[in-house]
Amino acid sequence: MRRPPTMIDLFAGCGGMSLGFQQAGFRSIMAVEHDLHAAATYAANFGEAHVFQEDIAVIPDSEIPQADLIIGGPPCQGFSNLGSKDVDDPRNKLWKEYLRFVDKAQPKVFVLENVSRFRKSNEFDLLMEEADHGSLKGYELEHDVLVASDYGVAQRRPRAIVIGTRRDLSPIGHPPTTHARVPGLDLLPWETVRSRIEGLPRVPESTELPTRDPVRYFGQAVPGHFSGLDLHIGRRPVARSLERYDHIPPGGGRFDLPDHLLSDCWRNKPTGTTDVMGRMLWDAPSPTIRTEFFKPEKGRYLHPQWSPNDPSDRVNRVITHYEAARLQDFPDTYKWCGTKVSIARQIGNAVPVGLAAAIGRHIKDRLEG
Ligand SMILES: C[S@@+](CC[C@H](N)C(=O)[O-])C[C@H]1O[C@@H](n2cnc3c(N)ncnc32)[C@H](O)[C@@H]1O
Structure with a gap:
């Protein structure tokens, strides 16, 4: 039997994103969340042994395992438009941590989730620069805004989703929508409150x-x-x-x-x-x-x-x-x-479980197919 692909969840919160990806067939081998209550919720549902209830910055490289997938999104610090693209700006600290994990774990794919206006932020520009000539240059990045209701969630929640695929694999792309306000041949009606x-x-x-x-x-x-x-x-x-x-x-x-x-x-x-x-x-x-x-x-x-x-x-x-x-x-x-x-x-704070599951299923299908 094929082993389930492994994932690391960064900034894991209570585990909404992990739960969706678990439903899609991934297995969490490491989660990082510094807030005690959120980390406890995560541990209660996924097990405590692999949860690091710590500031991501204090986790040494030696603790980072190889994994098939990294999920999670560094919280943005209010997207201030101060024009600073300085990678040493303290506001970019959490982004550097995310990049460090990608560098060490060398996942086939990473999925970065954030608020929809993320694509207009300095953090987004930095990410694109990293993919162009920095530490992410081994990855092809695709970005889009997905709305949870278009994937069978009873909530109109738009999220920016960046998918990075290692360049030795074909780019994954975003999952096709499954639901719509006006249903069609392949589209079910939106789920409701x-x-x-x-x-x-x-x-x-x-x-x-x-x-x-x-x-x-x-x-x-x-x-x-x-x-x-x-x-x-x-x-x-x-x-x-x-x-x-x-x-x-x-x-x-x-x-x-x-x-x-x-x-x-x-x-x-x-x-x-x-x-x-x-x-x-x-x-x-x-x-x-x-x-x-x-x-x-x-x-x-x-x-x-x-x-x-x-x-x-x-x-x-x-x-x-x-x-x-x-x-x-x-x-x-x-x-x-x-x-x-x-x-x-x-x-x-959570990613709706159904949206995460839709992204997870799509990635798993593409990796296996
Ligand atoms: C948007 S929430 C994540 C939600 C999660 N993806 C889910 O689906 O449930 C971001 C999380 O990052 C955590 N966080 C912020 N800074 C952190 C840091 N330096 N180290 C570890 N966790 C951090 C916050 O406590 C928060 O729970």
Whole structure:
């Protein structure tokens, strides 16, 4: 039997990307994540022995194994457009670390994921220069923005995906889309919020994660494990917030509020992003689930149930951690570690599992075929 191809996950977070690639048939042999709670979640689901809960910069070359694939994306430092392309700029430190791992592990392929505006950043220019005449010159780079909903994820999340293929292999290319707003011969309809969260309790039983003995990872006590309905936790909005939510129909947002419910800031800014205080639509993919999806003023995170005629048939709350995890395609059995805020950050930071799986399957097919 052929052994599963191996992968290293850098900046692994809670493991969304690893889970997708594992579903596609890859086996994680090393993961690097310095945040204790995120690394603990990763370890809880993939095993602790191969997880380095450390700053990537302190991992010596001698610890880097050979692998078929490297995945992960260095977080960009706000993409400041200061015009500096200096490789010694401290902001580029994490990129140099990524390049160091590619250099040592010599993977057949690496997949770099980042926010969609990454392709307009200095970090991106640096990467292209490295492929042209630097440490990546042994790799052919292809880049594109993929939208998770086009790959069967119930979320419109655009991500910049750079695929580097070693030059002794044929370039891999990006996976063809499988889903579309308007389905066609080979394209299924977009998955919807309804398909992921309909039928879950409208009123969460608790506003806190369950109290239980902590688990231990990396020699430290960490809150967890939590899974499934443990994450279905509500909030306690004040009366004025509830009144606001009640005015907002599916697809609507702060522009639906009557004057007396506007904050001064909104009243003074009658135009701008429409997602603020937005309510999701049942029969469309959700917007991008960010790390603060539990704050309605941060995006379109109100629950989609809202009857125009029957106020008792409205769910006036933001989505819960459980619903957010489902929209990111995490299975109900996934084990989470950390506090409410840290688990929200892990969920919002993750690559949707279904998108990672689509990229992984495509790469595996191309490597084997
Ligand atoms: C966008 S998240 C990764 C999400 C992950 N790919 C997933 O799908 O779940 C980036 C991660 O990089 C980690 N990170 C940032 N700087 C780091 C460093 N110097 N060393 C190790 N990890 C780091 C952060 O803690 C964060 O969890």
